[in-house]
Amino acid sequence: MPENAWNDLKHNERDARRRLILDAARDLFAEKDFKSVTVREIAKSAGVSIGTIYNYYDNITELFLDVFLTNAEQITHLIRQEYQTAPPSLPRLCDLYVTFLNDNMTFYQMMGHFMLGGELPPAATDRLNRVMRSLMDRIDDIVKASGISEPARHISHALFSALNGIMISYAGYPGRTAPEIKAHTLRLAGVVADVFHSGLKNN
Amino acid sequence: MPENAWNDLKHNERDARRRLILDAARDLFAEKDFKSVTVREIAKSAGVSIGTIYNYYDNITELFLDVFLTNAEQITHLIRQEYQTAPPSLPRLCDLYVTFLNDNMTFYQMMGHFMLGGELPPAATDRLNRVMRSLMDRIDDIVKASGISEPARHISHALFSALNGIMISYAGYPGRTAPEIKAHTLRLAGVVADVFHSGLKNN
DNA sequence: TCAAAATATTGAACGTTGTTCAAATTGTCA
């Protein structure tokens, strides 16, 4: 057996054990605000000790980032899939993305956290940028397919911003139930889609 | 001297001392990320002991909220002023707001923090909502003045979201200087203004 | 098969955080 194949096997095993910790963390994030989840909780939930977590992650921020990037890849894949099976549609894209955000609270919570405050080490920043750019590319696909003449990248950025802003501005709105928030944010997503759709035709 | 006037005087004195702590905190926020500012730092900077801070604020979150609301009232006032002296203009509003966000990093950092994660006590939530609604009302003024037939409130919400999203999506972009970020976010603000302006005419 | 070397796990301990509260200090009024 060649040595690098053996190393790959070990590498996979290690990745599998890392995923055990990752999944335990994700389960906790489903229950409560991600900022209030502690290393000790994750350790207990994953059935390992505190120290083991630091064997797989340099620090807790990198674990959080791992969860975030997993989600980002998920929505990126979802958009690509949609683009392949149905004709590209701005309203559909907006609905899809905002629906995803509603169903994945921690994703946009972490997005706000990493993009605003994030004191990330350079390597982590690189990973974050790569994944976010990939997501942006998928949005770009649909914007371009909507027949834009002017630089599409700026439009994509603005659209992406608008959709994120919807959640950041209203998702945490107190005294509203989750369905009410979902309804309102999807309504706003519709407004944004309309405005971008008709606003881009006459340029 | 009537007793309530006397009480008012004491009340004002207390408020003045509270402002001393508030200003010390604001000075620190200008230097570094607000999440990394500690109670001990604020105490030292204000020239008081730790305990004194807790005499004026129930907890550090409420101090942060105080700084945030002060900023929110500031931009609200700025918009109202602009609306009174010049003809209402969507592009002007977008530029004004995004410029303010660029010049007040901690404001949108805290906005993200309070609106996403914020485990605020009910009283604080009420204050937050009142001030944010007031800001939204000023945006509503200008949107309405731009001649919208359909429910203006939804448009205002969407516009507000879009502008916030611009900052949240790109303000923390690593490897970019502050002027570069300002230039890019203002460019995106222009796109958003354009899209909303022309997108709303043909509805 | 088995001792040695490598790897993985553990949790007590450390420094720092927000917060509390009894004691000390300062301010107020008869």
Place this chain on the structure above:
DNA sequence: TGACAATTTGAACAACGTTCAATATTTTGA
């Protein structure tokens, strides 16, 4: 002045992320 109230203080506390020497497990080579 002296007694009472209000304010300030910082040592002490619990909980946090993180470290690391000790322990347990797995892999290696003969």
